[in-house]
Amino acid sequence: MKSSQPPAGPKAPTIVTVAAAAGVSPMTVSKVLRGTGRISAATRQRVREVADALGYVPNGLAGALSSQSSQIVGILIPSIGDMxxxxxxAGINAVLVPxxxxxxxGETFFDPENEARLVRTVLSLKPSGLILTGGLERTAASVHVLRQSGVRCVQLWDGDRPDLDATVGLSxxxxxRAAADIFLSRGLRDACYVGAxxxxxxxAARRMEGFRQRLREAGGRCRVLADEALPRDAVTGQALTAALLAEGPPPEAIHYLNDAMAIGGLRALLAAGVEVPGRTSVIGFNGTSLRHAIQTRLTTLEVPLHEIGARAAQALLQPGEARTDLVDFQIVPGTTVRP
Known part of the structure; x- marks a missing residue:
């Protein structure tokens, strides 16, 4: 009978390992890391430096667990509020919960420092595994701790830059480039990428670059309109599109960072009297708008979100060397691109 327990990785450093390397007792290490006891500043500094160098993470369960790991799986994503x-x-839990x-x-909000804090928090719980979303510049400290943890780690979403023990995502x-090809096949070469x-x-930045590069290869042009301070939602899509229209005639084609921004962009185009797709064609990304479409059906690149989650959870539970599992997206034709 196969075990569902993830395979053991390199042995994680323990408090005994830190104590031996620092030349002190395990009790001294415990007091230093908890900030208690009468211990000299020099000893405290030495113990912390050794602990950091070894990638040691204190057990946040304070000895409550008798085994080496719990039945907890850490999952770090940018935002729970993102569809x-x-x-x-849902895909991850469909595999793990049974x-x-x-x-x-934990929510990282695309903040590497916040992710680093969450990584240490989750590892302190001695999890069975850890699933992290790629697509952000992971700190050197996070990389070091993850490599030294002995916990199996799977990266989500970012198939262009595989990392950790396994990666499940898309290119x-x-x-x-696929979005650009849709426009190019309709003779549309004057485009804009709208994001945040x-x-x-x-x-998202790689999608933008692939879109822009493909258009340029075909002799087209692509303007990028993005705001780094605004959220990636319909309100932002509407505001940025309104700003684009205020600067002059609309482009032939607009590719939005996600479906939510595309929906906001369609509102702005409609309010300005711009005919879609007669004057301007629109493509979204991720497919989250499809279930809500009534009359106007957004042309989008649908991503099998549940499948990505399920395959990431399965990768967490399966032994083996590092591998990359690329998931295919699907072009879903709608009514927002010129036929």
Whole structure:
């Protein structure tokens, strides 16, 4: 009978390991890391430096667990409020919950320092595994701790830059190029990419670059309109599109960072009297708008969110060397691109 327990990785450093390397007792290490006891400043500094160098993470369960790991799986995503990650979480839990695992979910908000803090928090719980979303610049400290933890780690979403023990995601560059090809096949070469937070969401930035590069290869042009301070929602899509229209005639084609921004963009185009798709064609990304379409059906690149989550959870539970599992997206024709 196969065990659902993830395979053991490298042995994680323990408090005994830190104590031996620092030349002190395990009790001294415990007091230093808890900030208690009468211990000299020099000893405290030495113990902390050794602990950091070894990638040691204190057990946040304070000895409550008798085994080496719990039935907790840590899941770090940008935002629970994002429909994309809600779908991914559903896929993860569909695999893990029947096997008796519980999820510890943290929101990184595409902030590497926040992710670093959450990584240490989750690892302190001695989890069975950890699933992290790629597409952000992970700190060197996070990378070091993850490598030294002995916990199996799977990266979500970012198939262009595989990392950790396994990666399950898609090629965002290929998705951007596919969106450009849709426009090019209709003879549309004057395009704009509308997004937000591209400085933090590196997957979205790769989609933009793939889109822009493909258009340029075909002799087209692509303007990028993005605001790094605004959220990636319909309100932002509407505001940025209104600003684009205020500057002059609309482009032939607009590719939005996600479906939510595309819906906001369609509102702005409609309010300005711009005919879609007669004057301007529109493409979204991720497919989250499809279930809500009534009359206007957004042309989009649909991503199998539940499948990505399920395959990431399965990768967490399966032994083996590092591998990359690329998931295919699907072009879903709608009524927002010129036929």
């Amino acid at each position: 994309v990650y809600a779908g991914v979480l 096997r008796g695992f519980s999820s510890f979910i 965002h560059r290929a998705a951007g 937070q591209l400085d933090r969401d590196l997957c």
